[in-house]
Amino acid sequence: MRRRIRLVVLLASLLAGALLLGVPRAASRAQAPEGTAVITGTVHGKQGQVVEGAAVRLVAQGTGDELEGGVTQADGRFALMVPETVPDDLVIHVERAHYEDMAVVLDPEAVEGLRQGQPVALPDIHLLRQVNASFWIATLIFAGMLALIGLGKLHNTLTALLGVTLIFFVSYLGGALNHDLFILDFSGALRYVDWNVIFLIMGMMIIIAAVERTGLFQWLAYNAYRLSGGRVWLLIPILMLVTGVTSAMLDNVTTMLLMTPITVQIALTLGISPLALLMPEVMASNVVGISTLIGTPTNILIGSFAKISFNGFLSNLTPGVLLAFVGLVIYSELVYRGEIHGSESEEVSHLLLERLAERAKITEPEDLKKAGVVGAFMLLLFITGEHVHLVPAVTAIMGATVLLIWTRPDIDEMIEEVDWTTLVFFMALFIVVGAVQEVGLVSVVADVIGRLVAGNLVVAILVVTWSSALLSTVIANIPFTAAMLPVVGYLTATVPGAHSKVIFYCLSVGSGMGGNGSLIGASANMVTAGISERAGYPISFAYFLKKGLPALLITVGLGTIWLLLRFIVFPGTAT
Amino acid sequence: MGSIVSAIRGGPGSKATVARAIALAKETELPLYFLYVVNLDFMDRVGSSRVHVISEEMHEMGEFVLLAAQEEAAKAGVEATGVVREGKVTDEIVALCHEVSAAFLVIGRPRAMSGDNVFTDHQHPEVCRLLESETGARVIIPEAD
Numbered sequence: 001m002r003r004r005i006r007l008v009v010l011l012a013s014l015l016a017g018a019l020l021l022g023v024p025r026a027a028s029r030a031q032a033p034e035g036t037a038v039i040t041g042t043v044h045g046k047q048g049q050v051v052e053g054a055a056v057r058l059v060a061q062g063t064g065d066e067l068e069g070g071v072t073q074a075d076g077r078f079a080l081m082v083p084e085t086v087p088d089d090l091v092i093h094v095e096r097a098h099y100e101d102m103a104v105v106l107d108p109e110a111v112e113g114l115r116q117g118q119p120v121a122l123p124d125i126h127l128l129r130q131v132n133a134s135f136w137i138a139t140l141i142f143a144g145m146l147a148l149i150g151l152g153k154l155h156n157t158l159t160a161l162l163g164v165t166l167i168f169f170v171s172y173l174g175g176a177l178n179h180d181l182f183i184l185d186f187s188g189a190l191r192y193v194d195w196n197v198i199f200l201i202m203g204m205m206i207i208i209a210a211v212e213r214t215g216l217f218q219w220l221a222y223n224a225y226r227l228s229g230g231r232v233w234l235l236i237p238i239l240m241l242v243t244g245v246t247s248a249m250l251d252n253v254t255t256m257l258l259m260t261p262i263t264v265q266i267a268l269t270l271g272i273s274p275l276a277l278l279m280p281e282v283m284a285s286n287v288v289g290i291s292t293l294i295g296t297p298t299n300i301l302i303g304s305f306a307k308i309s310f311n312g313f314l315s316n317l318t319p320g321v322l323l324a325f326v327g328l329v330i331y332s333e334l335v336y337r338g339e340i341h342g343s344e345s346e347e348v349s350h351l352l353l354e355r356l357a358e359r360a361k362i363t364e365p366e367d368l369k370k371a372g373v374v375g376a377f378m379l380l381l382f383i384t385g386e387h388v389h390l391v392p393a394v395t396a397i398m399g400a401t402v403l404l405i406w407t408r409p410d411i412d413e414m415i416e417e418v419d420w421t422t423l424v425f426f427m428a429l430f431i432v433v434g435a436v437q438e439v440g441l442v443s444v445v446a447d448v449i450g451r452l453v454a455g456n457l458v459v460a461i462l463v464v465t466w467s468s469a470l471l472s473t474v475i476a477n478i479p480f481t482a483a484m485l486p487v488v489g490y491l492t493a494t495v496p497g498a499h500s501k502v503i504f505y506c507l508s509v510g511s512g513m514g515g516n517g518s519l520i521g522a523s524a525n526m527v528t529a530g531i532s533e534r535a536g537y538p539i540s541f542a543y544f545l546k547k548g549l550p551a552l553l554i555t556v557g558l559g560t561i562w563l564l565l566r567f568i569v570f571p572g573t574a575t
Numbered sequence: 576m577g578s579i580v581s582a583i584r585g586g587p588g589s590k591a592t593v594a595r596a597i598a599l600a601k602e603t604e605l606p607l608y609f610l611y612v613v614n615l616d617f618m619d620r621v622g623s624s625r626v627h628v629i630s631e632e633m634h635e636m637g638e639f640v641l642l643a644a645q646e647e648a649a650k651a652g653v654e655a656t657g658v659v660r661e662g663k664v665t666d667e668i669v670a671l672c673h674e675v676s677a678a679f680l681v682i683g684r685p686r687a688m689s690g691d692n693v694f695t696d697h698q699h700p701e702v703c704r705l706l707e708s709e710t711g712a713r714v715i716i717p718e719a720d
Contacts, residue, residue: 536586
């Protein structure tokens with residue numbers, strides 16, 4: 001009975017998510033009743049982004065009476081109804097936390113028009129940023145969060161929750177004492193949570209949970225070994241391809257969690273160091289993982305923010321990823337040539353080989369078949385869904401629900417499989433990043449990068465790709481990407497030719513492939529090192545840096561070449 | 576009557592430990608147990624939901640590491656048993672030593688690098704003393720490891 005209730009609850013939450021994401025939202029545009037004189041306008045920030053939630057008041061300047069008031073909508077627009085008696089001196093006051101107050105005086109011609117019942121559309125209103133105490137506090141909280149995550153002193157989710165708590169503490173308690181301390185309130189914070197991302201990740205977690213128990217990874221790895229005939233030079237690219245393709249469809253961490261132990265066993269059987277197989281594998285996971293929308297959390301963030309479809313990633317990024325993959329294979333063969341030649345003299349242990357073969361069996365063939373059918377159906381929907389405005393999160397939720405109903409798993413176990421801590425991490429992260437957006441830090445960064453780029457698309461491509469790649473080696477790439485999205489959005493809106501969303505692809509390449517630059521560059525690296533160390537083959541920070549940094553330079557270099565070819569040399573081919 | 580327990584991690588760092596344990600088993604004719612302890616501390620940063628899945632995989636990997644050591648022992652004419660446990664390394668070593676009435680405990684030298692599952696140089700003498708007092712077994716650390 002309890003299980004049934006839990007199943008119903010889980011399915012209901014998935015259904016609610018589908019409805020939440022699937023039902024088109026009512027247009028957010030401010031509208032006024034017909035037949036009434038109205039004043040309309042749009043409020044923007046300095047960099048052209050719309051400003052939501054700004055208080056707009058129509059005031060009679062002489063008396064100071066407020067005649068009408070409203071708030072800007074999600075598209076930055078407002079509409080104010082004008083009273084029947086229109087005074088001569090009308091002024092519109094626009095106020096918003098973290099911006100300087102603005103007053104717009106209506107000219108006599110506009111006032112006369114209003115008296116005759118004609119609507120008045122104001123020119124766009126641009127607010128100036130206000131840098132006050134809240135700016136520095138929010139910046140400090142965000143930097144502290146990045147530092148704690150990078151140093152691993154506190155669990156990522158706890159760190160992000162701590163950031164949220166501090167933001168609310170300062171906003172509610174400090175803000176009550178001094179308005180300059182106000183950062184963000186709860187309802188404002190919720191606006192920054194991207195539910196597309198949350199539900200897409202949750203749906204994919206359920207799919208992954210169903211697949212990881214089937215023995216598929218072990219089967220794939222063993223058959224990679226068989227296909228290579230035990231020749232290490234051939235085994236390296238096959239395992240890289242298997243890991244890469246799996247990472248593009250599932251998440252990198254799960255892929256490496258399940259591939260690493262079996263890879264260690266293959267290496268021990270062959271009598272070679274597992275690092276010769278593991279390093280190319282994890283680097284391939286980081287590189288090829290970004291070829292699809294669902295391959296990495298960073299791509300999910302980018303896709304949702306920039307409205308880039310599954311096909312968008314496939315057509316604009318996948319060829320570049322394949323180019324980088326070829327470069328990575330050649331690099332791996334060269335770096336581990338010593339192991340490759342050494343393996344020729346090693347005798348394969350038949351006892352270990354037998355054991356390996358015993359394990360390489362699909363343990364849940366029925367579940368795997370069902371997951372395969374659902375996965376193929378989801379892939380079809382991911383590819384074709386954009387034609388009916390089906391967002392990827394809905395596809396993931398639908399796929400997860402169908403799979404749950406079809407396979408009827410133990411619902412307690414299935415609930416445990418959903419990584420709620422990660423989902424909470426994302427929600428908290430969105431709020432902290434929202435806070436630095438709110439106080440204007442993101443605008444400042446966007447302004448600096450905008451000046452550096454100076455409207456040149458090639459420079460923008462190079463700056464965003466390489467800065468995100470190099471920063472991803474030391475900063476956790478998920479919060480980094482989340483914070484960079486509005487910056488890249490600004491560049492996309494202001495740099496001529498960037499409307500193709502090329503700079504978002506640069507962010508994807510940089511933050512994804514940049515993970516190869518150091519051990520802490522990607523969670524998949526940490527997981528691989530953790531398992532490898534427990535098999536007696538530690539991967540030190542220095543070792544990873546030595547092997548990974550050249551890989552970063554090669555793959556990001558090839559990725560950059562692809563982006564330049566696709567969007568600068570042959571821009572007509574970009575979709 | 577007693578036995579030999581040899582706690583290993585696999586890899587080049589365990590070669591001398593395995594060799595010493597095998598030689599000791601030949602010399603004393605005591606039953607030899609290779610122990611591998613699964614430790615999932617590194618999962619703290621990844622997420623608790625994946626722990627049970629990786630736990631199974633780590634057990635399999637541990638058995639594989641032990642199988643390689645057992646094969647080595649078999650080549651030397653020694654029959655060894657592999658034991659995989661999950662938990663804190665010292666606790667599991669002590670528990671197994673009690674279970675099999677260990678007379679000798681063969682463990683590796685500390686690593687230069689620190690880690691969740693290794694004894695550092697600083698900790699090593701203390702750990703050895705603790706193990707000897709807790710298990711009653713003589714702790715042997717091979718010279719070259």
